[in-house]
Amino acid sequence: PRVVFSGIQPTGIPHLGNYLGALLNWVRLQQDAGPKDELIFSIVGWHALTLPQDPRELSRSRRDALAVLLSIGIDPKRSTLFHQDENPHHTELAWLFNCITPVGKLRRMTTWKSRLAVSRNANDESEVDESMLNAGLLTYPVLQAADILVYKATHVPVGEDQKQHLELARDIADTFNRTFKGKSRLFPLPEFVATPTRRVLSLKDPTSKMSKSAPDVQSRILLTDTAAQIKSKIRGAVTDSISGITYDPVSRPGAANLLTILAACTNEEPTEVAKRYANKGHGDLKADVVDAVENLLRKPRAEFERLRSEDAYLSEVAREGASKARARSEVTMQEIRKRVGLV
């Protein structure tokens, strides 16, 4: 049987990239799961703290993330849905993993390197170095490995940007298994599960991914955006001035991104979709993307509006989820503590 684990940071309402790149797969895996398969989905508050957060906003985002996951169809009766920060086993295991993970390996993570690059651009006059970045950013992927492995997860549905972190998690699992040998290897090596849409790009800068942190709010579509907001964001998406539509991610990333989004909505390949627009313009493509995205988000958006005021229900789901998660990870932690000698 499979153990599926995945997580999302509560740093604002999830966007179309999160949805098409990962969350849609969570729901599909839940639908296709066999009776013995386990599904565990987490809102990872501790990861969000690696960047400065306004406490009140974080608290709201944390709750909103739960409401969004319920509204897209995560069923708390079938899946364990919980806040990472309500299960201390994650940090306990992260500490043990920190003690077997070379710093050099963490410095090679592209997310860490891009943090350094960002700081350099923001302040290219003076030398910027690691002293400006907190240690949590460096060990972020170690906590992520603990999230996954504390449930001995076998399958991890995430977007392309998380692939390197997952490789590190496999690496850490393997190192642990070899360092602390027992009768059998303790951790499985978790596998990457991709959606057909691994990477959704920014609507304003199609050379970078759609992200929650980009300053321009027009660059991303939130799962709670109104029909008017969806329309204005897609109409304003950066494309190119070449006439006719072709799927060419390298030289026409803006148009390719729109085709990718449309293809995800219609369950087709972007190249197939492109054929229908060969003799049409960007305006025609955008109009259809607007309709497709609106169709995709209409139901979850209405469900979110209904759920967000259901305080008692949301608290109940979180409480039950956390208690299921803790009971589940306690079993692994007991084995782990025994292997390392903390008994």
Ligand code: TYM
């Ligand atoms: P986060 O919160 O940045 O994103 C949640 C999920 O959305 C995917 N994603 C995208 N996919 C396609 N195109 C995009 N533009 C795009 N932006 C985001 C991400 O790949 C992710 O699957 N470190 C993780 C959270 C995490 C986690 C874990 C995930 C913590 N522990 C354990 C899996 C397992 C993150 O920051 O995701």
